[in-house]
Amino acid sequence: AISILPNGRVHCNLTPDQRSRPMNEQNFSLVESLIGKSYADQARQSRRARERLVRALLANRTLPEFGWDELTMQLFLTEVASMDSNNFIGNVGAGEREGRVFSSAIRNRHFHLAHGVGRSGNIDALQPKAAGSSLISRIAAFLVLDATKFAGLRAMKRAEVFPVATGMAIACCLIALRQRCPSATRVLMPRIDQKSCVKCVVTAGLEVLLVENRISDADDSVGYVSQAG
Known part of the structure; x- marks a missing residue:
């Protein structure tokens, strides 16, 4: 239910069932109060379709049968970038290992990813402050391995992506x-x-x-x- 507080702010009372849903479901419950259930259901279905693509990628770790559309890729990369510490809300990184980008043009071009891959000379090591960048690195390695097997090199056990020419x-x-x-x-x-x-x-x-x-x-x-x- 939607109520107006004395200070003029809008307050939404979620039912116990709504509170038990995942965060996205809670958000869509609030969306229903703004645009109606039918439109909110359409938005929910679109979101779930893209979430299924991401879930399949994380579970199968292989090249998808059909390529992703640009919006899905942008959504995935943006959410992954939000896992890096330099993109945390309210975080001001001052350490030597913090990812910082001065130019907004460069930041947008790289989807706010600034940490790179590897650690202390080990290209396969996880970045302690960059869960998102580490995740992309691991996924890329699995996709390259799947591509090499598709090309006929089925004896390949492991692949590594080098961030160089x-x-x-x-x-x-x-x-x-x-x-x-x-x-x-x-x-x-x-x-x-x-x-x-x-x-x-x-x-x-x-x-x-x-x-x-x-x-x-x-x-x-x-x-x-x-x-x-």
Whole structure:
């Protein structure tokens, strides 16, 4: 029920059943008092449809069968960004690890996300003050893993998203592999018109071994075979 207080403010008395509902449901109960039940039900259904998409993403951790519309993505990113401490209501971050953005144009472009990923040199570590950014990082890794399996690399067990350009990401991976297998000094690479791939191999202190391309007569697809083969 809606009542007007002596000071002129509007007060809404929720029933015990309404109070027991999730916060969004409580809000929609208040919406009903403003625009009527039929319109509020339409709004509730729209909200629930988008919440189901988010729930499926969090539960399945795979690429959705159908891509999200722009509004759903914006809504999800905005809510996730609100989980980071720099976006808490009333919070004024003064620590060295606080995410701060001076320009509103930059802040809006990045959906108010400012903390980045990783911690203390570990790119997979969670950010203690950025639950939202950490969540996006974990979800992105699962989606990349699903994409690689969809591309045919079904033996993949884990994926990691590096917040750097392609060449730097490959260089970091090669350096890590070199430490695990010091005797390996060469990297097989098909002949492609891409300088970044060559530079990242050289940066990692390894040698490029080019493999000539050849059309395969078996299935009319492009296969990579050695010059000797």
